[in-house]
Amino acid sequence: MSSREQDFLAGIDYLIEGNPWQQEVYRALCRLGVMEVLGPYQPVLVGTVPLDVDIPGSDLDVVCHVEQERREVFEALLKGTFGSCEDFEYAAREVDGLLRQVGRFRYEGWVVEIFGQPLPVEEQNGYRHMVVEHRLLELLDDKGREAIRSLKLQGFKTEPAFARLLRLEGDPYKELRDMYLWSPEQLGALAARLTE
Template sequence: MSDGEMRPDLTSAAGVMTHLASGNERQRSAYRALKQSGLMELLAAYHPYPAGTVPIDIDVPGSDIDLLCEAEDLERFRAVVHQALGEMEGFQCTLVTRETGVSPYVVCSVSTGGWSVEIFAQSMPVRQQNAYRHMLVEWALLTHWGREGHKEIRRLKNKGMKTEPAFAYALGLNGDPYAELLNLADKSDEELADLVRSRPVTSEKSQPPL
């Protein structure tokens, strides 16, 4: 993204959908998959928010569409999703209650329009969920980096790195990359711009540690 372009507002589901609808070929394909499947409407009571790598244009072959949801009663959510989506191709749904350091969640998956869609729900507002906060800070960093940032993160992901570790590597951050990205999510846009200026990316970096 050039300095003269306005950054799309990805803080709401409506903003993300608008961005996807007018985006690149992959983003428009994801938009069609979500619209034609009716997933946004079927999950409307749970405030579905399209997240992940596709909206911020760092997806690679095999990337899926993520839908974050808020569900106070996770057991009820799983039952509702099973009833509404159970006949869709590739349907799977699991309630996870014991994972160290992570609040209980439900994760479901379906296939539609050539995409795998992962539905993730926790008993907290979407805006408080780590995946939401990660995506927005990653989007801010990419906006400040420009096209080279997108190229470098894709390069690292194609080498086998997960998204958050790829950002942490590009930024030279130490420690748990997921926690480090959450720390950056609390920074102002000006602070993120300063960080990016101090850590310019290049696609000629050495092989990342995998």
């Protein structure tokens, strides 16, 4: 696990040293107190902002580990703490046999989505996708980051943008999730295809 991957799990302090956009996200999330409120659920900010491939309108996604027996407590926490935020919505549904709880709202212009699942954060798709994307961006450098941003500005979601750039076939979400278990050599060989 790289030091950046450890940073992802440790909180959001690494954003302080990021670009101005990441620093603003850090300040907004601190003002909201989201990481402290969700502390018992091991919250992790995932998605495009930690990776520095966000574009205007990107969401702030926070994934949490919510054990099945605490689902009602988590729901009450989301509604009680963030229910007064602009455009607040709460939904719960089963996805792949697991209950997924989502609180979505707007705060200081940012769309914040909080996901709770009865899985450790490191096993959740949002986290695994981000880690794989981080590893790939480390191999692709700034040109890869700019290519992903360009595809996102054309309307691609993040995982389909990576799939397009890397010429992956099949379901991009599944492909990237499966790549979480790849060795550095396998990821390096895939990234090297872009220079062929």
